[in-house]
Amino acid sequence: MSNILLIGYGNPGRLDDGLGPALAELFNNGNYPNLTVESNYQLTVEDAIEISKHDTVIFADADVSCSKPFYFKKIEPAEEIKFSSHSITPENLIGLTLKLFNRKPEAYILGIRGYDFNSYSEALSEQAEANLFKAANFLKYCIKKNTV
Amino acid sequence: MKKIVIEPVTRVEGHGKVTIQLDDNNKVTQSRLHIVEFRGFERFILGRPYWEVPVLVQRLCGICPVSHHLAAAKAMDVIVGADKLTPTAEKMRRLMHYGQMLQSHALHFFHLCSPDLLFGFDADPAIRNVIGVIEKHPDLAVQGVMLRKYGQELIKATAGKKIHGTGAIPGGINKNLSIEERDNFLKDIEQILEWSRGALKIAKDYTIDNLDKIASFGSFDSNHLGIVRKDGAMDFYDGGVRAIDKDGNKIFDHLDNQKYHHYIAEEVKSWSYMKFPFIREIGHENGWYRVGPLARVNVCDYIDTPEAEAARKEFMAVTDNKPNNITMAYHWARMIEMLHSVEVIKSLLNDDDLQGNDLVVSGERRNEGVGIIEAPRGTLFHHYQVNDNDQITMANLIVSTTSNNEPMNQAVKKVAEERISGKPEITEPLMNEVEVAIRAYDPCLSCATHALGKMPLKFELLDNDGHIIQTESRN
Numbered sequence: 001m002s003n004i005l006l007i008g009y010g011n012p013g014r015l016d017d018g019l020g021p022a023l024a025e026l027f028n029n030g031n032y033p034n035l036t037v038e039s040n041y042q043l044t045v046e047d048a049i050e051i052s053k054h055d056t057v058i059f060a061d062a063d064v065s066c067s068k069p070f071y072f073k074k075i076e077p078a079e080e081i082k083f084s085s086h087s088i089t090p091e092n093l094i095g096l097t098l099k100l101f102n103r104k105p106e107a108y109i110l111g112i113r114g115y116d117f118n119s120y121s122e123a124l125s126e127q128a129e130a131n132l133f134k135a136a137n138f139l140k141y142c143i144k145k146n147t148v
Numbered sequence: 149m150k151k152i153v154i155e156p157v158t159r160v161e162g163h164g165k166v167t168i169q170l171d172d173n174n175k176v177t178q179s180r181l182h183i184v185e186f187r188g189f190e191r192f193i194l195g196r197p198y199w200e201v202p203v204l205v206q207r208l209c210g211i212c213p214v215s216h217h218l219a220a221a222k223a224m225d226v227i228v229g230a231d232k233l234t235p236t237a238e239k240m241r242r243l244m245h246y247g248q249m250l251q252s253h254a255l256h257f258f259h260l261c262s263p264d265l266l267f268g269f270d271a272d273p274a275i276r277n278v279i280g281v282i283e284k285h286p287d288l289a290v291q292g293v294m295l296r297k298y299g300q301e302l303i304k305a306t307a308g309k310k311i312h313g314t315g316a317i318p319g320g321i322n323k324n325l326s327i328e329e330r331d332n333f334l335k336d337i338e339q340i341l342e343w344s345r346g347a348l349k350i351a352k353d354y355t356i357d358n359l360d361k362i363a364s365f366g367s368f369d370s371n372h373l374g375i376v377r378k379d380g381a382m383d384f385y386d387g388g389v390r391a392i393d394k395d396g397n398k399i400f401d402h403l404d405n406q407k408y409h410h411y412i413a414e415e416v417k418s419w420s421y422m423k424f425p426f427i428r429e430i431g432h433e434n435g436w437y438r439v440g441p442l443a444r445v446n447v448c449d450y451i452d453t454p455e456a457e458a459a460r461k462e463f464m465a466v467t468d469n470k471p472n473n474i475t476m477a478y479h480w481a482r483m484i485e486m487l488h489s490v491e492v493i494k495s496l497l498n499d500d501d502l503q504g505n506d507l508v509v510s511g512e513r514r515n516e517g518v519g520i521i522e523a524p525r526g527t528l529f530h531h532y533q534v535n536d537n538d539q540i541t542m543a544n545l546i547v548s549t550t551s552n553n554e555p556m557n558q559a560v561k562k563v564a565e566e567r568i569s570g571k572p573e574i575t576e577p578l579m580n581e582v583e584v585a586i587r588a589y590d591p592c593l594s595c596a597t598h599a600l601g602k603m604p605l606k607f608e609l610l611d612n613d614g615h616i617i618q619t620e621s622r623n
Contacts, residue, residue, distance in 0.1 A: 012311060013207030021311055040310045041213070045259060046251075046297040081279050083259070099282045100290055119192075 001034045001146055002055035002106075006139075007047060008039040010062050015121055016114025016128040019062035023112065026136045032143055043088050045096060052101035056108070056148050058139070059090040062128070063111035069131035070112045072138065077104060108148060110135055166582055168564045174571065179564040181557050181586065182420055190543040198227055198534045203312050205530070212592065213313070214248040214303055215523035218385070219530040221316035222519030226406065227534055229511025230319035236504030237320035242385045243496045244306035244315060245521070246489040249384055250340075251299025252524035253441075253486040256590045257347055258292025261479055265354045269584050270577040288350075291343045295486075298333075298340050302493065305329045320508035330497055337494045344487045348459055351483040355476065356466070362476040364566070366559035366585030369394035369473050371427065371436065372443035373551065375522055378402070380449030382456075382488065384522040390447045391427055391437060396471050399427060406518045408529055414546065425551050436554035439526025440589060441481035446471040453495070456488030475559050478588040523548050525590050549591045559585040 008024025010017040024039035038050065043059070051057050063071070077095035088096070094107045112135045114128045124132065142148045169178040193204055202221040206213035218241055225233065233241075263276045266285060275284075282289040300310070305325060307313025315321055355362065371394065375387035388402030389411075403411055414423040415432045426435035437443070445464075451457040463480060466472065472481075496502065519530045526548030533542035563585045568578055 011207060013204070044296070044300075045255065046293045046300060048293055049297055081277070083278070096278075096282075099279060100286075100293065 002148070003034050003036070003053075004032075004143065004148065005036045005038065005050060005054040005057045005105075006060060007043065007057065008037070008060040009042055011041050012122050015116045015119065015123060016125055017062050017117050018122065018124060019112045019114050019128055019132055020060045022124060022132055023060040023110070023136055023139070026132075027139070035143060043090065043093050045083060045088060045093075047093055048097040048100055051094065051097045051105060052103040054105050056106045057094065058108045058110055058148065059093075060110045060112065060135075061090075062114035062117070064114060064117060066111050066113050068113040068127070070110060070135040070138070072108060072110050075107050075109055077107075106148070110139060166560055166586075168560075168568060168582075170569075174569065176561075176564045176569040179557070179561045180419060181553070181560050190545060193540050193543050195539050197538045198224055198532065198540060199318055199538070201532065201540065202316050202318070203314055206312055212248065212252060212523055212525075214244055214307065215521060215528050216530070217307065217313060218245055218316055219519040219521045219523075219528045220532075221318065222386075222521060223517040223530045223532050224318035224519070226517030226519070227514055227532070228318045229513055230509045231511060232509070233320055234504065234506040234509060235501040236324055237507055237509075238385075239496055239499060239501050240306050240321045240324060241316055243325070243493065243502065244303055245385050246492045246496070247299040247302025247306065249299075249489040249524050250344075250486060250493065251296045251303070252590075253482050253489070254292055254295035254299065254347075256524075257351065257479065257483060257486070258288060258295070260590075261587055262288065262292075262350075264580075264584050264587070265350070265479065269581050273576055273580070276580070288346075291346070295340060295343055295347075298336060302333065305333070317508065319510045322507065324504055324507065325502040327503060330502065333493075334497050337490070337497065341487075341490050341494065344483075344490045345455070348480075348483040348487050351480040352459070352462065355474075355480045358476075359466070363474055364562075365581075366475040366563045366588065367473055368475075368555075368558050368562055370438050370555055370558070371399060371430070372446045372471055373427075373437040373439055374444040374447045374527055375520055376448050377452075381452045382444060382448040382450070382460075382485075384444075384485075384489075386521075389520065389527070392447055392471060394471060394473060396446075399430070405520050406516070408518055408520065409531070409544075412529075412546070414550075420553070422550055422553050423546075424553050425546055426554075437551065438555045439548050439551040440478065440524075441485050442472060442475075442478045443526065444522060445481040445484060451484075451488055453488050453491035456484055456491055459484045459487060475562075475585055475588050478590070482590070525549055525592055526551055547592070549589070552589045552591060556586050556589050556591060559588070 006024060006027055008020035010020035012018030012021050021039040024037050027035060028037040075091050077098045078091040081092045081095045083092055090109055098104045113131050116125045165182050167180050168176055171177050193201060196204060201224060202217050205216040205220045259278050262281050267276045267280060304310055307315035308323060315323060371391055373391040375383060376390050377383040377387045390401045391399040393399055400411055411428050412425055413428050414425045416423055426432045427437060445460055451460050463484060516533045521528050528548055529546040531544040532540055535541050560582055563582050567581050
């Protein structure tokens with residue numbers, strides 16, 4: 001059984017941008033012994049430390065334009081790494097992990113379709129919440145069946 | 149007339165663009181750093197109960213939420229009449245804040261500016277990047293993320309959680325530091341100190357070894373502003389505001405923080421959404437000032453931790469103990485501050501007050517409060533008015549990058565005039581030099597405009613009629 005890191009990221013104060021942390025919250029219950037859960041406003045370079053300690057990493061984030069309810073795709077490390085302290089993409093982050101720690105875990109993006117990002121409020125839209133639960137059910141299945 | 153557009157500036161936080169206008173002889177006639185996004189956060193919190201504000205303001209910025217959290221909490225201390233916090237509350241907040249300073253300075257130095265310092269402004273862009281640093285200086289690159297991790301863990305332990313931390317509340321703090329948490333941090337503190345010393349040495353050696361080249365690079369005389377403790381010591385968490393002129397003469401010192409708007413005003417310019425603060429008694433023309441590491445090292449009388457104080461003396465000796473106005477010296481000053489932060493963290497971790505249980509005080513309720521703190525990028529002002537129903541009726545924030553707005557524009561102007569003027573073809577190293585000058589300030593433009601966004605990087609050279617005659621792009 002691989003040990004898995006789930007990182008849900010986004011700003012819960014920006015409506016559906018909070019989908020990533022909301023997903024992390026759903027899994028932060030100790031029910032999955034091989035799962036470590038993290039959440040933050042955005043990915044940061046020091047996440048590379050935790051990523052390097054896992055076999056698999058799943059980045060859960062809101063997506064403004066994907067097909068509903070969610071998508072799940074495997075990603076590869078970026079070759080040319082770019083970031084600021086405000087943002088680093090999952091591909092850049094696993095690329096950084098490879099460069100810094102010579103570790104290359106299997107990496108996936110779980111992108112959940114969101115709709116409303118344009119004001120300050122701590123609530124998911126109804127549609128986004130429905131997408132969240134579908135994504136969570138999918139992830140539960142993957143973890144239980146050990147398919148990630 | 150020709151116009152160069154740099155959009156956005158890379159390896160800085162947030163999003164801005166630079167325009168440089170040239171006449172028919174390719175001489176620079178105008179240069180500006182534009183901020184192109186909207187403000188709006190201050191309106192969003194109107195009507196919200198005051199006790200929610202320290203949590204809400206963290207949404208301003210995902211990278212320095214702690215600074216906004218603590219500045220708002222300090223303003224709310226005034227609202228609830230908490231004029232003196234308990235030792236546990238104040239020290240827990242300090243630990244949170246100095247942890248924030250450590251992680252922010254570490255990232256900027258090790259990963260955002262080190263490519264310029266280690267390889268040179270004009271090095272091949274193929275190696276002048278973080279991968280180049282990892283490949284040539286792998287230990288440094290790892291130290292950068294480890295230092296940052298340490299600071300982030302301190303924030304988590306003191307604020308409660310990474311997102312929407314609730315540690316600081318009006319009148320105090322809602323938790324102390326357990327013995328287990330303390331010991332966990334203490335076991336690594338000597339290593340963190342060692343790495344900080346190493347970073348300081350790199351910044352100092354770079355500045356001294358390249359002084360001839362960088363002394364005038366993007367540099368100019370200016371006023372400096374920051375908070376200092378009553379006795380003049382550097383203090384990031386609390387103190388009175390001090391402003392000095394280019395020669396070190398005090399313009400004001402320890403005026404009433406609650407009346408900051410009596411001595412600082414903000415000018416609006418039509419071409420930028422970001423305001424231009426200035427010292428009222430001098431006026432907007434010459435009253436602008438720098439904030440952040442360079443200003444803080446310049447305005448303080450001393451640093452109360454031994455290694456940082458020794459480093460400050462070396463730093464000030466370069467300019468014969470007069471204020472240092474070298475823009476690139478921001479990097480050296482930033483590393484002095486990082487070492488100071490680690491020294492303070494070590495001292496706090498050894499203080500039993502962190503395990504105290506007396507966490508909150510209150511006093512006579514007020515309807516207005518100002519909180520001022522030194523954020524990683526400089527002085528941060530939070531000002532609120534509250535009605536009798538406990539709702540926010542007015543909010544005004546002056547964030548660090550806003551105070552550095554005019555200085556960054558001055559830096560762009562200086563580099564443009566000295567390095568670009570007369571050169572019709574804009575090469576990548578020339579574009580990078582403009583950005584190097586801006587990056588010295590570690591600006592956080594999205595925070596300063598209270599918005600998020602992303603733009604591709606584009607340089608455009610326009611002719612008299614606005615037609616593009618040369619385009620350069622990084623992305």
